[in-house]
Amino acid sequence: MKDEYMFLTVIAPGPRNPKEKLDVFLQPFIAELNELWSVGKKTYDVHSKTNFSMRASLLWAISDFPAYAMLSGWSTAGKLACPYCMEDSDAFTLPHGGKQSWFDNHRKFLPIDHNFRRNIKWFKKNHQVKKPPPHIKSGDEIIEELESYGFCSVTEPGATEVNSEFVRRCKCGWRKRSIFWELPYWRTNLIRHNLDVMHIEKNVFDNIFNTVLNVPGRTKDNAKSREDLKEFCNKPELHRDDISKTYPKACYTLDKQNKVVLFNWLKILKFSDGYASKMSRCVDMAKLKMFGMKSHDYHVFMQRLIPIAFRELLPNNVWQALTELSFFFKDITSRTIKYSDMLRLENDIPVILPVHLAYEARIAGPVQYRWMYHFERFLRRLKNNVRNKARVEGSICNAYIVEEASYFCTHYFRESVKTRLRKQPRNDEGNNLHDGEVSNISVLNINGRPMGAFKCRRLDDTEYHAAHTYILLNCEEVQQPRANVADKCLENIAFGPLRKIRSYNGYFVNGFRFHNVRHGATRSTSNSGVTVKGAGNTNNEISYHGNVEEIIEVEYPRLPIKRIVLFKCSWFDPTPKTGTRHHPKYQLFDVNNKKRLNIYEPFIFAVQAAQVFYATYPNLKRSGDEWLAVCKMQARSYIQAPLPSTVSSADNEAFQNEEIGQHIIDVEDITTSHTLIDVEILYEEIDELDEFDENELENVISSGNEDSETDDAYSEDDALL
Incomplete structure (x- = not known):
């Protein structure tokens, strides 16, 4: 498209x-x-x-x-x-x-x-x-x-x-x-x-948001609607007071103090690069309303920000209803969907036009090829x-006609000729293999591209020992039992890297753009959030979340050139209930901003990193920034393909397979409390998929195959989410 x-x-x-x-x-x-x-x-x-x-x-x-x-x-x-x-x-x-x-x-x-x-x-x-x-x-x-x-x-x-x-x-x-x-x-x-999902989603959000904020002239909660409510609904608490001649405030609307908190939160909110536009440009603090929002801004707010923005500002029953509607649109617009999930959504969210959206998705597939974004x-x-x-x-x-003729002619140009349609992808990883050589060491055959100029410095003893130990423990060839070491590259890696390293401000890998914390502090985007799956037994695997403090490139002595890019990160405490919390119904995952990992293990391979961004919960409490909501990103051109061993017979009807189904919507259960459970349960299914991908990738690299992206299915859709 x-x-x-x-x-x-x-x-x-x-x-x-x-x-x-x-x-x-x-x-x-x-x-x-x-x-x-x-x-x-x-x-x-x-x-x-x-x-x-x-x-x-x-x-x-x-x-x-x-x-x-x-x-x-x-x-x-x-x-x-x-x-x-x-x-x-x-x-x-x-x-x-x-x-x-x-x-x-x-x-x-x-x-x-x-x-x-x-x-x-x-x-x-x-x-x-x-x-x-x-x-x-x-x-x-x-x-x-x-x-x-x-x-x-x-x-x-x-x-x-x-x-x-x-x-x-x-x-x-x-x-x-x-x-x-x-x-x-x-x-x-x-x-x-x-049915156009783009405009339906925009209209649904517009009506909900203006009603919650009680925007004059745009809210659906006005005097006429209250009189109609009196006739059709059993809501005496919303009827007009005969003495004061006024209507009581509804539980689903915010007062002025909460509005100020919400808009101040929107002014400082940062997304990852290429994810969404700057929300602060749409905030009107004088009139306490939003203006100039594009269709994609409605899309992001509806699917990602509603569960975070109103969690502490609205009553729990109102927040649950808005969150379920938000997840409905999130599931409908997933790039990969299942037939069974669409049947479930038709029964869970029966609202006239939205229920037909689930029917159309069940028949025609993902909406990325059926909505108006591309044509607009x-x-x-x-x-x-x-x-x-x-x-x-x-x-x-x-x-x-001129553009079509020009585009047709570009097909006959040499590949070295740069044209408007041959532009470099936004987060192009490039080719980081030195001198075109492919090593038989897996950690050396990883694509990635540094951003900007580098600065040189020397590692201290603690950093050197941590980096060297991590590389050895995560190198597959080192873990294999050997009678003697005949590979010179493996011998050099075992000897240790040079003390002098290169430090970069940014790095492109896995379809993401990463910045270190210092470089991203003055930028309008947040690209330093990182998450990685922890090692250990299958039942004890957890995910670590943190921020990229520094991006370093270590080099090993002797030819050929051997370089490895590492992320030096500061990690949040992954302990459940202390450093992390998880909402079991809506699968919301938070980290404690005041708790840090007490073990010095800062380094990971750049290729192991997945990107996240963190958002605080707007509220009136002094400790409002204690918990951060983790919003996991997906690379712009990557789709996780379904695995034959993990797809059940009921899932064979799926058009594709993705994150859909991480939350469970139950219309009858409207009083679920915010209980905390073990974080490993949240990532149990995701860990199995990631484990397969990493093992498959290592097998392909270690065998010398240059094509190391056999597990990645690329999408033509631009990253609307």
């Missing part, structure tokens, strides 16, 4: 929005799709050096919600706005607010024997839900319905008058017969039009090419 693989096929001339008549401009596009399906196009195969007839089909349409109506023909406004529930929607008009509401429409998606279906207090008062979830219509059923109503395509003569007459007469959600039904295979597609960026690039505002369409078309 990159710009160079996107095609500008249709430009609808302005200045007015064609709306339902967009099908008129799509006619050439549909004609070409029909030709590709029935006839095909002669194409050259570079591998076999032969021509073949290529056929193609349209998989689905991706658009925002207003364009959903333009493409599908189903109106996305009013009581019948949901394109899945259709006529089975139970939406109603609020008597005081005057808006359409889907309140209590979600219980019908729960299992038929769920306790919430019979609850007459927590939802719409004195109301039980017995009806089953609505039937999702197939393509054949929709075609039959359109033909029974008599809707026609807008490309036919007099279609506007005919369709308008049927809309008034039938009072249904259909407005036209979409031109996509002219594709012979369109009715057989399970997913024809995708592509549209922005097209708009930036406009130079003549009197001829907008011509400017876009001309600039696009």
Whole structure:
């Protein structure tokens, strides 16, 4: 989903929005799709050096919600706005607010024997839900319905008058017969039009955040909603006080003091490089609200910051509800998902549009190939090419043709020629193998790239002994029993490195950019957080978290050149309940900022490091910075592939495999306390996967194979998370 693989096929001339008549401009596009399906196009195969007839089909349409109506023909406004529930929607008009509401429409998606279906207090008062979830219509059923109503395509003569007459007469959600039904295979597609996760997530967060902060004019908790609440819900504590003529403060809103704490926390919050934009630029301390947030800012706040930001500021039951909704979107947008997990999410979070997101993910796979982020960026690039505002369409078309021709020509350039599309990756590790030699010592065959100039210094006795001991204990070849040492490189490593070392401010490895603490202190990003799996017995393995104090490169005497990069770290105390705590339900992991490891073992190999960033919990306590939330990062271009030995038979239905399922959502359990358990339980499954990856990597390196990345599956998706 990159710009160079996107095609500008249709430009609808302005200045007015064609709306339902967009099908008129799509006619050439549909004609070409029909030709590709029935006839095909002669194409050259570079591998076999032969021509073949290529056929193609349209998989689905991706658009925002207003364009959903333009493409599908189903109106996305009013009581019948949901394109899945259709006529089975139970939406109603609020008597005081005057808006359409889907309140209590979600219980019908729960299992038929769920306790919430019979609850007459927590939802719409004195109301039980017995009806089953609505039937999702197939393509054949929709075609039959359109033909029974008599809707026609807008490309036919007099279609506007005919369709308008049927809309008034039938009072249904259909407005036209979409031109996509002219594709012979369109009715057989399970997913024809995708709900846009990007805008849905943005709107959900916007409503929640503005309501919690009680932003005037944007909160959903206003006088009209309180009057509607009095009529539909059993919440007497939120009713208007007849004496003071005011409404009491709700438990889900923050007072001014807590707002100040929250926004001060956002102003000093730092993310890792390339993870998110600077949140402090969106903070308005005068009006105590956020402004100028981009869609990706909503994305990060919804999935990563809500569980941290409101944990100490809101009551536990409110925080749990927001956290479960946050994890729902986090699971939906995972780069690898499982079929069984999507089924679970459909039952756990039944909120009208979000429940359909889980259904679409179960059918169509990860949302990274079905949401609007890539196309919004592509549209922005097209708009930036406009130079003549009197001829907008011509400017876009001309600039696009020039770019396409230039990109086509770059395929015939030599690899040494640098072009705009051959730019170096953001965190390129480079090739750190000296003189192109591949050693038979595993610790010497590790890719990585230092950042910036180096400074030389000498190791003291304590540092030298710790570094030398760590290298020997973690070198696989040293641990193998030998009668004699015939390898000169191994003999040099056993002798010990030179005292003089190189110190760098940063290092690129494993797809991450690491900085030492001193270099990152004045930067707007936090790249010094590090985590590594501890060694020991399988049942006693724990993860160590800390900060990179220094990045050093040690060198061994004699040729060939032998260098090893080490991270000198300060570690937090990994002792459960003292130095770490873990929330068993939501799998939140914290470290104690005031507890440090009392053993001097500062060094690790750079290749062993994974990146994390730490965030404090905003609260009014003096010891608010005692516990730090650990947010683990994932490399921009790495995906952990599923292992055949660790995937059960039930997981064979998974599209891919990833971190999804680390937390357990239980809608009925809303009173779980913040208990602490052993941290080893949290990482038990992750340790098994990491152990396999490291052993496999060492076997490949020790055998002399230059390709040491056989366990890494690369993703084309940019790091939105």
